[in-house]
Amino acid sequence: MNASAATATRRPVTVGAWLGQAVLYALFAVFIGVFSHWPVYHPLPPGDALIKISFTHTGKPVGDCRPLTEEEKAKLPPQMRPKQICPRERSPVSIEVDINGQRVLQRTAEPSGLKRDGSSAVYQRLQVPAGEQKIAVRMKDDVRAAGFTAQREATITLKPSQVLVIDYNAEKGGIVFQ
Template sequence: MKRALNWTGQALLYGGFAVALGVFSRWPVYHPLPEDMAQIKVSFIHHGARVAECRPYTAEEQAKMPPNMRKAEKCERERSPVSIEVDIDGKTVLAHTSPPSGLSRDGASTLYQRLNVSAGQHQIAVRFKDNQKSEQFTSQIDETVTLKPAQVLVIDYSTDKGGIVLQ
């Protein structure tokens, strides 16, 4: 008798849990974006240019190194910060500089930013700079895009694809 009560209680608890799970999986309704809105995601992971140029080792420096560690050039590790500016319809909505990661400032610079915009046609200008020695931006793009409601446009930087990528 006691065992039957244990099984019944356990079945009621599991059933209640399943009902609660089912209710909360459908309610309240989640909308990631309001109606008639689209989203632009600016996301990149990029190594900036080296701060210092590589230089050849002198004969004295190479003589101090073990034979298996001798290289022709010495390259500093520190990288430039990466800057990006995004204009939508002529208005600057994002201006950010990402420092390089790592204790020696030799890692990649990263950025992930979401921008909600109204659906429709927009003029998007993106400027990217990955070399602090340069006064000008190293890469630029200016395009007109048409965004549908709930569409997500990703702005990325890829050296393999030729620079700034809108997808």
């Protein structure tokens, strides 16, 4: 078949086809417009605020490094004899959160990984009334320590629909409210 025969069999686009296509595009645009504004979504009820506890932290090792014994050194080839053996396993991370003197969260996050040598992750959303909140956060990341290893208390005024994030950042001094 040559090019002139192919153009001879093609039918011209009619005005009805153009109008039909325009109507379908208009209906699609109305559909998108309606469902982008309705139903109205409110992430929080009026007058409430949100506190998010969200952090990933690697706990301290569960034990101290120790030197190899002579028997352990004898079992290893000379090129594979480290000076010390250090445990890979990490401490779980425990967190407690009090709001206005009432405990609202108490959780222990186990370390990730097959050898329990990864980081521990905590994520929790707490819906609170807007206004002044006295927040106390305590964290423990070392099983060898007697008490909590990091603490922070603050009185924060939350506006309606405000989101306060509680995180842990050692470079910024520990527990951070942002």
